Structures are given as structure tokens and as C-alpha cells.
Amino acid sequence: MIPTVVSVISMYENIIIPQMEWENRLKNAWCTKEELKVKRYKGNNIALYGPKESPLYYYNLSSIAIDYVKSFKKEKDLGQN
Numbered sequence: 177m178i179p180t181v182v183s184v185i186s187m188y189e190n191i192i193i194p195q196m197e198w199e200n201r202l203k204n205a206w207c208t209k210e211e212l213k214v215k216r217y218k219g220n221n222i223a224l225y226g227p228k229e230s231p232l233y234y235y236n237l238s239s240i241a242i243d244y245v246k247s248f249k250k251e252k253d254l255g256q257n
Contacts, residue, residue, distance in 0.1 A: 193243055201236035209233065217242050 193201075209231065215222055217239045224231035 193240060198240070201240055203236070205237060206232040206234050218246065 209224075212222065212233045212235060214235065217235065220238075220242050222233050222235050222238045224233050226232045
């Protein structure tokens with residue numbers, strides 16, 4: 177069975193990234209390796225995308241994904257999911 181948007185939202189309703197932080201992270205979505213100031217976020221490498229010759233790094237979007245994955249894992253470990 178494919179979950180509906182409503183069931184997924186209610187399943188993880190206590191996992192929240194504050195709106196202001198979300199908006200700030202979506203600014204300057206990509207950068208080159210030379211522009212990347214920090215290569216890790218909360219102990220995780222920032223993934224690169226694109227061809228090997230000119231990869232792009234999405235630090236802010238990666239940090240959102242990392243926060244959600246860590247929150248989902250915590251919920252699962254606490255048995256709240």
C-alpha cells in the first residue's frame with residue numbers, strides 16, 4: 177500500500193525544521209568544490225553531484241536531508257514510529 181501524504185505527515189508530525197532555518201538553507205543551493213567551506217555536516221560528508229570534471233555540492237539541501245534522516249532514525253529508535 178502506498179502511503180498518502182496525510183498519513184506520512186501525521187506519522188512524522190513531530191519532526192520539524194523551523195521555517196526560518198528551512199528558508200535560509202534553500203538560499204545558495206549549490207557551489208563548486210573551491211567554494212565549499214565545510215565538507216561535512218553533523219559528521220556526514222556533503223554529497224557531490226554532476227560529472228566528475230565539474231561536480232556541484234549542495235551543502236544546504238544535504239543538511240536538510242541529514243537532519244531528517246537523523247530525526248527519522250531517532251524516532252524509530254525511540255519506538256515512536
